[in-house]
Amino acid sequence: MTNLPLWFIPLFPLIGCIVLGAIALISSGSKKGPSEGIVGALSVLFPALAFVSVVLLSFNMPEGGIRSTLCNWIDIPMFNVDIGFLFDSLSRIMLLFVTGIGTLIAMYSLGYMHGDRGFARFFAYINLFLFSMIVLVLSDSLLFTFLGWEGVGLCSYLLIGFWNHDVNNCKAANKAFIVNRVGDIGFLLGMLLLMTIGGSNILNYDALNAFINMIMGSAENANIVVLILSIAGICFFIGCTGKSAQIPLLTWLPDAMAGPTPVSALIHAATMVTSGVYLLARLSTMFVHLTAVLHIIVIIGMLTAFWAAVAGLFQNDIKKVLAYSTVSQLGYMFMASGAAAFDASIFHVFTHAFFKAALFLGAGAVIHSLAGEQDMRKMGGLLKKTPVTACVMIFAFLAIIGIPGFSGFWSKDLILERLYMMDWVVPVEFTIPLFNLHYSFEILMNQVVYVVGLLTAVITAVYMSRLIILTFFGSYRGSKESEAHIHEAPATMLIPMVILAFGAVFAGYFWADSMGIKYFEESLAPVVGAAQAVIHHSEAHVGAAVFAGLGTLAALLGMGIAWAKYGKARIPAAKGSSAPQGKMATWTFFWDYVHGVVITVVNAIAWVVDSCVDKLVQFAQWLVGGIAEILGDGAASFQVRKVRLQIALSIAGVAALVIVVLLTGGLI
Amino acid sequence: MLALIYFIILGVIAVGSALCVLLSKHPLYGALSLVVSMLSLAGIYGLLGSPFIGVVQIMVYAGAIIMLLTFVIMVLNAAKDSKTPMFDKVSLFVIPAALVLSGLVGFILVRAPLAFDAETVRGSVKITSETLFNVAQTGPGYFVLFEVIGLLLLSAMGAAVLMAKKRLGTNEEEK
């Protein structure tokens, strides 16, 4: 089955998008809308077909991957890019869970979106998203990846603003798109930078790797190239921060929860937001030579993970908690990438996709059963009323906080271990002039990062436990009449949730380091192994059991704290909006304020342009026009009402001319 | 020599009646003097050996145009108005200017060498019609021009009728 063409994979969702889009468009005029059965079948069929073809291809994939070039895309002087696909172990992993989880979530959405006016439209968007995401991970060149990159951003925009009658949803969607655009410009500039040193061919991943290996092999002018590559790396990383919601471009992700919950699960938790991690892994050959950039990535990842985890503590909206949790977990992944543990970061992407999707779908089921209520303060005691949902969420919860045996444990443990093994020492030297004291010491950054990572794990456990306690334990805090309506979700929603819960529990066993299972690492080795070997690791390995023990301890500690604080405490009745107040708001919306400053500056400039510069231009225009008008009026006063005088004048003029000609002797 | 005498007589009549046009108070008198001027000019054409033009001159100018003019003057009762002065300040400026111009042109003219040509053709009907309509011999230029003039006259007639007819629905008494 290896002869299955690669372009089949993106083709299926694309057909699905077109067909469903057409159905949505045609049926938009009718009152009733299209039959949900047909639309639902179609919308699950095409992602499923894509998934099947990925599976078929996966089994027979040769070691080096499959490459195929479809056709030429852009061919102009200085620039020639093909549309090509690259199916290797990295894209295989990504594709498997993108299409797999995509199919499951499409199925879940059948139940969730039941009865919505834009039923067909929703699935058209989902299919378009899957197409873009497949293109993103399957393409063999940066430019074609960029197509998917912006495509997923577009779908995210469309789906966040899906319920577009509410202006707030639209604003959230706009914010997501514009912030992503900022990152995308970074991506574009990164591509341009690469092209300046290697021409347009270098956009191809294989060519890029070959180029980097060649440059690094000859040490002569490596410095200047490394400088340019570093700038390009930073540009790409800016792109990643936009797409994967890292500091400073992360404000859009919590707002993106305005979209339907399946969308949050698929796009804003499992797949799209991890494309930044994918890109770093894809460009690992380049990044491992850029130590400075890697350090920046670690720092940013660390800050994001910590900040988002703390912000997650303050949220009352169940989806917002999960959103900040996603940001925090993405921070982990970036930390791992920064430590050049690309396989570990992809592994975390993999496990995270399962447990976070399960959490989101569970949250969606909760919201569904409570008829749209998202404030956790009004929930409680749902364990008995929706047992399946509760079980799914609790399994996923155990996975995310890193209880041994669950998938999150394996990946998080791995990341923390790799962070500790990082070889990064910052020498600090400073003197206090007054006392003439001279200090000189070294900060072992690997330990700092490790400690922050561990601390973040504790906080993660706290806020996730809070979520579970507030939602499923205690007693119901909502109004009485709403209590009667609480019901378990339909089967189409439950089946995907259960499957994902299984994934959340067992996905970790692909790479259970402590148990000696390294299937995942080995399968990724052809892509990132060589690159990772470049980085020098410190020898300060303490032993796997210590890391595992510390990680478990952190999770248990967090759970304990949460239980102590929220388990018995009386939850204050919900007042007003679910947004955090006071100092919590300052912390949560810190980056929104930063963005707000930028937006204000742009608006101020726009105001200056509109009210000053443009008025000035108009004034100049008016001035010229006015002068012309005055002159014209002056000239016109000679002109009107005196026809005979003018004839007389012209006769005199002719006479004068004749005299002149005569006197100058021109004629005779 | 006889031709010169005839010419002087006709020329004096032509100039004199033209002056009458200039100086007459009522347009009707002006029109009648104009007829005299036209007639004497027709005579001069004959004298010069272009009888056909002379005849056309009498027919079109003296016959048609001036008749039309007279007719209009008589129809519009108020053609003679005592309010409108014969000359005004502008005229004081125009007359010297025109005189100076013509004086200059005349000055140049008299210095130009001019003489009658012996082989010149008599502008008879035959010659004229041959030139106009014998396309094979003289080329289509004049013929096309002739047709175009016909069109021009037709359109002028149409325009005149359109302009001068009383607008339907307008009441002259209102004005």
Place this chain on the structure above:
Amino acid sequence: MLLHLLVLAPFVAAILMVATSKEDPKSSSRLAFLFALAFFGMSIANIAAGNNATEAYEWFRIPGAKGPVYYFLNSNGLAAWMVFLSTGLSLVALITARNTTCKNYRNFAIGIFALMGAMNGTFLAADAVLFFFFFEAMVIPAAVLIAGFGGKDRAKAAMTFAIYTLVGSAPMMVALWYLISQSDSSLVLSLAKTLQSLPEGAQIAILVSFLLAFMVKTPIFPFHGWQAISYSEAPAPLSAILTGAMSKAGVFGFIAWVLPIITLSESVLSILSTMMWLGLVTAVYGALMALRATDGKKLLAFSSMGHLGLAVAGVFSLSEAMLPAVLVLLVAHGISAGAQFLLMGIAERMTGTRELDKLGALSRVTPVFGTLFGFVAILALAIPGTAGFVGEFTVLMSLWDMGPAPALVAGLCIILSAAYMLRFVQKVIFGEQKCEVTGTRMTALEGSSIGIMGVLLLVFGMHPAFITNALHLFDEQVIETMVKLTEEKSAAVDASEELGEEGAAPSSIPGVETENDEKISELKSNLAAEGLSEEEIASIIQQIHEMEAEIAAEDAVEGGNK
């Protein structure tokens, strides 16, 4: 023949439209639709035909000029695509105008056809005077249409538009007249040769006055005063043509009439880089103004100003990839901006307002319109996979050649464009319903024609070779004709040198020519061996040349007859 039809037939069509009934918009709209469809077909055939040119007919002589003005049309890849835009947009404009200006549709169609003919003439003219003639002629039907069919402020808009653009090209007229009074003919080659022989001061003056005319037309930053009011007051179908095709005449002028004739001396280069920065300033300026616009059409006007600013910046980056990049950008912008103006016109027709704050929720009231609106807006955002992306990315790449700063500014524009476009979409089709839909809704024909425009953008985005391949063919034949015409005037011109200077046609003069040259040199040596003197040999060769020219002319005539 095709070129003659493209330029002259629209005028004939305009005259024929006079014959249709003024009272019955249905029949006249059908006729107009058929005509426009025919022209659109011709423009596609013209693209397919590649480079072609007509015979050069002597048109008239300008007093003071040495050579005559030729009626000489020439189509290359750039011009063919511009003609595609002008005919295509006219077609769609005539379709949508059916329901907007039904009262006096006939007159509207007459104006559109006249405008189309003038635009095609502008893009296809190979003679500078002919180009200028059509360049000015474009303004008149456009201004008349604005004055006749525009919004509330239409009289002011039409006056501003006409006076601004006509006055803007006045310096160009003077410069052109001076140039052709010095040169052998008004074809590009001889203009270039003449300009290069002038003193530097005169060169700069001529360059600046040419630039001015095109800057006003495009428009570039300090000369954009006419644009917002004209575009917003003009009827929407006309705005679509104005922005989609007519404003391209400015950029086209930069590429086709400024860049080929200049020499790249120090001071000229500094002017050109100033132009690039002006283009970037325009791009940022347009984007910022669009952010603040409250009138939907004004927003679109500023948005297209921004995009064209980017295109102009791309032109003056003088990079190797400039021409295809800018061409793709222009085509993409022409289609997307045109479609957006048409959609905005339909929105205005439906709701009776174009204030952004009064619109809203159109996607729920008329879902098909909303979908189309969103679709086209997304295409205008230059998402990869659309033609806009290919254009913007390649232009960005050209700008990158000039250094990181221009590219960064261009990147800023791309971000800002996302901001205002999304705001626009949100205000028009999303949010709460603030206005009643009273007017005629979008018809199926309108919807499908705009939809086709959107699909075209996608097709060009995934396969821009349709556009860029048109530029791979160089127009040797035309340059030869020009050289021939130039040679007739001054015998001393060395054709091959001329070709080398032009740069557009490298060493590949057709094989026949070189073959003949070899034969002639062979003949020459033979004759010399027989002891003839130099002058006799020269005269014999002269005769042979003449005979060849006659044969070639006969061939051409036969080819034309076929």
Place this chain on the structure above:
Amino acid sequence: MLQPMYIQILALVIFTIGLIVAVSRRNIFFVLMGVELALNAVNLSFVGFAKTLPSDMSITGQIVPLFTIAVAAAEACVGLAMVIMIFRNRESVDSNDFTNLKG
């Protein structure tokens, strides 16, 4: 002997008078008559010059006045129609009153 110069001088005199009539008189009928007079003078000049040329060329000089006369007829026709129209609207034949066409 009759000299061609005399004819030209006569034409010049009549032309001058016609010009003066057309421009200096304010009555609109006199303006029209002045124009006719000037046209006549031009015709005369044409014929006079034609007589100084040999046979072929002299025909032209005697045919062009025919066209001039035709044009003059058309002009008088339209001009008088305009006079009637204007008079109907204005009740005046003073050309100074006809100042509708101001810029």
